[in-house]
Amino acid sequence: MKAYVFPGQGAQFVGMGKDLYDNNEEARALFERANEILGFRITDLMFAGTDEDLRQTKVTQPAIFLHSVILAKSLGADFKPDMVAGHSLGEFSALVAAGALSFDDGLRLVAARANAMQKACELTDSTMAAVLALPDEKVEEICSGIDGVVVCANYNCPGQLVISGETPAIDAACEALKAAGAKRALKLKVGGAFHSPCMEPARAELASAIEATEIHEPVCPVFQNVDALPHTDPAEIKANLVAQLTAPVRWTQTVRNMIADGATEFVELGPGKVLQGLVAKIDSNAAVSGMQ
Numbered sequence: 250m251k252a253y254v255f256p257g258q259g260a261q262f263v264g265m266g267k268d269l270y271d272n273n274e275e276a277r278a279l280f281e282r283a284n285e286i287l288g289f290r291i292t293d294l295m296f297a298g299t300d301e302d303l304r305q306t307k308v309t310q311p312a313i314f315l316h317s318v319i320l321a322k323s324l325g326a327d328f329k330p331d332m333v334a335g336h337s338l339g340e341f342s343a344l345v346a347a348g349a350l351s352f353d354d355g356l357r358l359v360a361a362r363a364n365a366m367q368k369a370c371e372l373t374d375s376t377m378a379a380v381l382a383l384p385d386e387k388v389e390e391i392c393s394g395i396d397g398v399v400v401c402a403n404y405n406c407p408g409q410l411v412i413s414g415e416t417p418a419i420d421a422a423c424e425a426l427k428a429a430g431a432k433r434a435l436k437l438k439v440g441g442a443f444h445s446p447c448m449e450p451a452r453a454e455l456a457s458a459i460e461a462t463e464i465h466e467p468v469c470p471v472f473q474n475v476d477a478l479p480h481t482d483p484a485e486i487k488a489n490l491v492a493q494l495t496a497p498v499r500w501t502q503t504v505r506n507m508i509a510d511g512a513t514e515f516v517e518l519g520p521g522k523v524l525q526g527l528v529a530k531i532d533s534n535a536a537v538s539g540m541q
Contacts, residue, residue, distance in 0.1 A: 250331040252512040253346065254528070255317045255339035257498075258310060258443075260521030261303045265541070266316040267296040269323060276319045279352065283315050286356050291315070306370070306440050310338050310363035311356060317342035317519035318352065320540055332479065332507055334472040336524060337403075337444065337498050338362070340490070346518070347467035349486060354462050361458045365451035366494070370441025372450060377402060377413045377439050378423050382432035385410060385501075391429060395422045402444035403498045406530040411437070413445035444497055452494040459490050470510075477502035479510065504531045516540065 269276040270292065284290045294302045295312045303309055317339065321328050328346070335343035338359065345355035375398075380388055385401070388410050392399045397418030403411035412422055419442075423434035441447060464486050470479030473489040477499040480486050504515075504527070517524045517539035525537040 250511040251329070251514045251516065252332045252334065252507050253321070253328075253330045253343070253516050253518055254333070254524045255335035255342035255346070256313060256517060256519045256521055256524050257335065257337035257339045258306070258313065258439075260519060260523055261309050261313055262520055263296075263298060263300060263303060265295050265312065265520045266292075266319065269316075269319055270296065273323050276323050279319050279322065280315065282352070283311070283356055286353060287311060287360055304438075306367045307360070307363045310366075311359050313338060313519060314342050314345075314356065314359045316541075318345045318355065320518045321346035322352075330469045332470045332472060332510065332512060333467075334503050334507065335474075336500055337474065337493070339519070339524075340471075340474055340493065342519065343471055344464070344467065344486065344490075347469055347471055349464050349467040349471065349483070350462070358455075358458060358462060362451070362455050362494075365454040366443065366448065367440065368454075369448050369451035373441065373447045374416045375414060375442035375445070375447045376416050376419050376436055377411050377442060378419050378434055378436045380410045380412055380423075380426055380431050380434050382408050383410075383426060383430060384408075387429060388412065388426065388431075391425050392422055395425065397421070398442070398446050400445050401497050402442075404501045405498075406501055406527045409527075409530070413442040414447065415442065444493075444495065446495055448494045452491060455494060456491045459487055462487075472503045472507055474498045474500070474503065477506050479506070500527060501531055504528050504535075508532055508535060514538075 399414035
């Protein structure tokens with residue numbers, strides 16, 4: 250069975266999507282539609298902007314979403330997913346690709362999400378850090394003993410977690426994790442503490458936008474970040490999308506559950522190869538490939 254997976258923030262690169270724009274008429278029309286909806290030419294920033302331009306959350310999130318979704322649409326009848334999943338932002342790409350959200354609604358939600366997250370980042374001095382070579386349970390235990398907000402945000406693969414929270418708490422946690430034997434506990438260059446309680450203002454803001462958006466039953470199960478389980482019920486999908494901003498991304502569990510449900514082949518659609526690497530680390534028997 251074939252599973253399609255969609256990357257999240259951090260996978261962007263200058264030039265992303267340009268081949269699609271230049272060589273596919275339908276793709277070009279969708280990119281121009283996106284420029285219209287967003288009110289600025291995101292294609293100029295994607296194809297010929299600077300790394301700095303692309304790092305802005307309000308640009309990064311719609312850019313990655315567009316690249317992923319338009320890739321899926323460019324496959325036409327060849328896009329036959331048995332199941333889909335996306336990492337954080339990628340969950341919106343997965344939902345559009347699987348027909349649960351329209352292209353326009355998906356893009357509007359991603360833009361609203363990016364803006365809400367940007368505002369939440371500006372309210373609190375917060376960040377994220379990558380932690381390598383400690384068991385999940387040990388990282389959770391250490392974080393729970395730190396003063397301030399610090400939680401596990403991304404369960405990426407065994408031995409690779411990302412923690413998220415207030416900057417002083419992250420600093421303290423990094424020291425404690427290194428003392429406990431972490432190979433690395435390194436702060437990331439991100440705008441703030443995604444997938445943590447620090448995103449509560451963004452969650453509240455996005456909730457009303459998600460509630461007002463029509464979500465259909467997808468063509469296949471969508472494995473969602475919040476519980477790593479397959480969903481097809483629109484009401485459940487909505488609730489999980491709202492919860493996602495302050496809850497961890499359970500990617501390790503998601504991939505394992507997809508394999509348990511029959512996935513043998515994983516195809517990453519979108520910029521970069523991050524998810525291909527993570528899937529291979531979670532299960533070395535899974536076939537992985539990608540399209541950019």
